[in-house]
Amino acid sequence: MNEESQRLANFRVHLVPAVLALANPPWQRDVWLDPSTFENLDHIFHTLFDDFCDADEPERYLGTSLRTPKEVALMKELGAALNAAADEAPHDTDAEYLQAAAWPEVVAVAGRLAQVMVRNDLGELATLHVSEARIDPPSHACGEDAH
Known part of the structure; x- marks a missing residue:
């Protein structure tokens, strides 16, 4: 993985969960309204607006935290x-x-964004997997006896 891909992955490991949390009302009630938990909406705002993106002007984050x-x-x-x-x-x-x-x-918007982000990340993961796959497949499938 090159340096640019590593940076994108490091940013997204924070950004995607924040978007997923915004798309999940039961999580919001169970976690954000519980004072004993570490995560709250302030954490989400800092993630989206300060630390890993700028949700007001996200254009400059294309290629950094947005794909x-x-x-x-x-x-x-x-x-x-x-x-x-x-x-x-x-x-x-x-x-x-x-x-x-x-x-x-x-x-609603967080749900749409979460779907797009997860789909894009899974696509990138699949591409990485294919590019790193061996040319020669194993001689037998998992679970089969070798004869």
């Missing part, structure tokens, strides 16, 4: 939805965000 223009467009849409929800959370609490009228749009 395709479709991911960039959906991330921008997600950033707008999160900002709309933030406008409805005057005390910036996780509970306020989850109750915001804009929150279902956050979940």
Whole structure:
């Protein structure tokens, strides 16, 4: 794996789970509203807006943490939805965000983005697997007796 691919993988290992969390309302209620857990919505915001992307202007992250223009467009849409929800959370609490009228749009956009990101990552993984596969297959399939 080259340096650029390694950097993309390192960024995505943080970014994809954040998007998946935004697409999962049961996770949000069970984890973010539990004060004993380490993850909260603030962590998600830092991941998406500060540390591994800029959901307001994600174009510059194409090739760094986002793989395709479709991911960039959906991330921008997600950033707008999160900002709309933030406008409805005057005390910036996780509970306020989850109750915001804009929150279902956050979940919907995050779901679409998660599907695209996971599909793109699986495609990249399949390509890597094929490129590293041996030319000569094993002499027998797993589970079969060698004769």
